Amino acid sequence: MSTTAVDPVGEAATRTAATHASVAVPVAAPHDSCxxxxxxxxxxxxxxxAAVAICAADGTLVGMATMERLLAAAGDTPVRDVMDPEPPTVTPATDQEEAAWRAVRRGESALGMVDGTGRFLGLIPPDRLLAVLLAEHDEDVARLGGFLGSSAVARSAATESVWRRLWHRLPWLLVGLGGALLAAAIVGAFEHQLRTQVLIAFFVPGVVYLAGAVGAQTVTLAIRGLAAGVGIGRIAFREAVTGPLLGVMFALVTFPLITVLWDEPRVAAAVAVALLVASSIATVLALALPWTLDRLGLDPAFGSGPLATVIQDLLSIVIYFLAATALVT
Amino acid sequence: MSTTAVDPVGEAATRTAATHASVAVPVAAPHDSCxxxxxxxxxxxxxxxAAVAICAADGTLVGMATMERLLAAAGDTPVRDVMDPEPPTVTPATDQEEAAWRAVRRGESALGMVDGTGRFLGLIPPDRLLAVLLAEHDEDVARLGGFLGSSAVARSAATESVWRRLWHRLPWLLVGLGGALLAAAIVGAFEHQLRTQVLIAFFVPGVVYLAGAVGAQTVTLAIRGLAAGVGIGRIAFREAVTGPLLGVMFALVTFPLITVLWDEPRVAAAVAVALLVASSIATVLALALPWTLDRLGLDPAFGSGPLATVIQDLLSIVIYFLAATALVT
Known part of the structure; x- marks a missing residue:
């Protein structure tokens, strides 16, 4: 029985589980009695x-016994009989959110930290896991909403001064401003079509909105799935099918409605086709962005919100005007 | 010393802290030695x-002693000397997310549950708090992304069948479809202006996007603030000032840029004025929606995402065309 004194935090790791390991925790051998x-x-x-780490003579973590199990066991029982022989563990390099999810899925409140060879390094206690989850939650919501990670602490962000709030918002808004001017240039490239049939302009906001909404749903699903440990591969196929299906539904509703309400079947057809194509692309694009960021080692949540919206919007405008060019003018 | 056997879950409460109270927890009197x-x-x-509840003879919770403190204390020390005399507590009616935040802010991993008179009802253990936070996180992200709460479990939502995914998405998409047709009707009401100056159409997507982005940032801030226990009142004033400031910045950038690039100072002026007005309204609207829902006892996160976006988009279109009517035609 000893208290481990290993310092698992070699470098200043801020995003990995190592930051949260507690070093002063009880350690015992498998043959020790409860x-x-x-x-x-x-x-x-x-x-x-909260738990005792059970380690072999070479320091390998072979089990974990919660305080509840130790108390419930009869006195002379060796701890190996009551310990969890496959305790949830993480390495110092594990992403902190993934570590927290792993604890929850195992119904455990503490996680063991081991190195690459299985040697025990420390425990991540429940209060740290809670703090990690709150911080991650906050950061995800912040990114979805168009803030940078640096303003991720909810309480301070909600009460910070007007100038700091401007500062935290501007980066994404400037990206948006660039997108807005690009959108104007794209619409401008189809000026002739607009002059020929002004009705085309009526449906630009609607097409942009609907394709964007479909993409936003997919990107949300991808971020949530990644956080929960579901790979994008498992999401991808079904989302790729869902996009066109939603597009077909949109087309089937909008074509007759617009034809009846505006008496212009060719514009109605352009809207229907644009919605079909844009929705189909929206789900794929929405998956490709977080996937790419994940591959690059960046937080996939960055691929949601403002950046995804700008790209999606510009693409929808192009698709709609191409459809209008082909079908109307 | 006893084990409490009170069942705090009278009714099938699903969203309150009562659901998560653990009933088989150690209870002791203040004068008991460690x-x-x-x-x-x-x-x-x-x-x-994880902790022992310290209760007076009448069952009132007077303190909480963590296992770490009990172990560290010398043997004959009465527990009242090592207990936290003001332990973090919640009542059965407390919102579960609020309960979890309270534990994290106090640096505690367990929360005491008491009734209205301070009588001890049970403990919420750390693994339940973790599970609550994960579920709440997931739900917030789902709502921001345009899903209904019923699809809130990330793992299942990410892997559910194509038909179920269609079903979970359709409600908000149908709202969006209605919004899209309404947007077309609004643009149609300004057909004369569009025929007079087709350039007006170029900037519709950009104005809609930028005002929407400002509103999305505010709504995110409000949801995060509410979750962290910051009232909307403390957010409101600064946001109400931030909106017009962002609008002024947009106006100062867009007016010269559009004037130079498209050689139409009157359209540039309409875009600048529209961005100023729409941004100013966006932050106020974005706060009013979650605030109203919070007052009605609904989850403020519902006021974000698709619903807020539709309302915001329609309003931006109206503002832009009114500005164009006044300044261009």
Whole structure:
């Protein structure tokens, strides 16, 4: 029975599980009796006593015994009989959100940290896991909403001064401003079509909005799936099918409605085709962006919100005007 | 020393802290020694032994002692000397996300649950708090992305069948479809202006996008603030000032740029005025929606995402065409 004194935080890792490992935790051998472990814990100061790490002589983590199990066991039972022989573990390089999810999925409140060879490095206690999840939650929501990660702490972001709030918002808004001017240039390239049939202009906001909404749903699904440990591959196929299906539904509703309401079947056809194509592309694009960022080692949540919206919007405008060019003018 | 057997879950409460209270937890009196408490916990089965609830004779919770403190204390010390005399508590009616935030802010991993008179009802253990936070996180992200709450479990939502995914998405998309047709009708009401100056059409997507982006940032801030326990009142004033400031910046950038690039100062002026007005309104509208829903007892996150976007987009179109009518035609 000992208290581990290994420092698992070699470098200043801020985003990995290593940051949160507690080093003053109880450690015991598999053959120690529950009584002896509990006795020896008396009078000692632990950062976390939620569970005892059970290690072999070479320091390998072979199990974890929660305080509840130690208390419930009869006194002379060796701890190996009550320990979880496959405790949830992470390495110092594990992403902190992934670590927290792993604990929840295992119904455990503490996680063991081991190095590449299985040697015990420390425990991540429940209060740290809670803090990690809150911070990650906040960051995801912030990115979806168009803030940079630096303003990710909800309480401070909500109450910070007017100038700081301007500063935290401007980066994405400037990207948006560039997108807005690009959108004007794209519409401008189809000026002739607009002059020939002004009705085309009526449906630009609607097509842009609907394709954007489909993409936003997909990107949300991808971010949530990634956080929960579901690979994008498992999401991709179904989303790729869902996009065209939604597009077909949009087309089937909008074509007759616009034909009846505006008496222009060719414009109605252009809207229907644009919605079909744009929705089909929206789900694929929405998956490609977080996937690419994930591959590059960046937070996939960056691929949502403003950036995805700008790209999606510009693409929808192009698709709609191409459809209008082909079908109307 | 006893194990509490009170069942705090009278009715099928699903969103409140009561759902998560653990009932088989150690309870002791303030004058009990740490040694005695630890001795009496031996051989008993607890759902959560992270902390011991310290209760007066009438059942009132007067403190909480974590396992770490009990172990560190000298044997005969009465627990009242090592307990936290103001433990973080919630009532059964407390919102579960609020309860989880409270635990994190206090640096505690377990929360005491008490009734209106301070009588101890149970403990919410750390693994439940973790699960609550994950579920809430997931739900917020889902709503921001345009899903209904019923599809809120990330793992299942990410892998569910194509038909179920269509079903979970359609409600908001149908709202969006209605919005798209309404947008067409609004643009149609300004057909004369478009025929007079086709350049007006070029900037519709950009104005809609930028005002929407400003509103999305505010709504994100409001949701995050509410989750962290910051009232909308504290956010409102600064946001109400931030909106016009962003609008002024947009106006100062777009007016010269559009004038130079498209050689139409009157259209440039209409875009600049529209961005100023729409941005100013965007932050106020973005706060009013979650605030109203919060007042009605609904999740403020519903006021974000698709609904807010549709309303914001329609309003931006109206503002832009009114500005164009006044300044261009």
């Amino acid at each position: 009584r002896r472990i509990l006795d020896e814990m008396r009078g000692r100061t632990f950062e976390c006593a | 040694r005695r408490i630890l001795d009496e916990m031996r051989g008993r089965t607890f759902e959560c032994a």
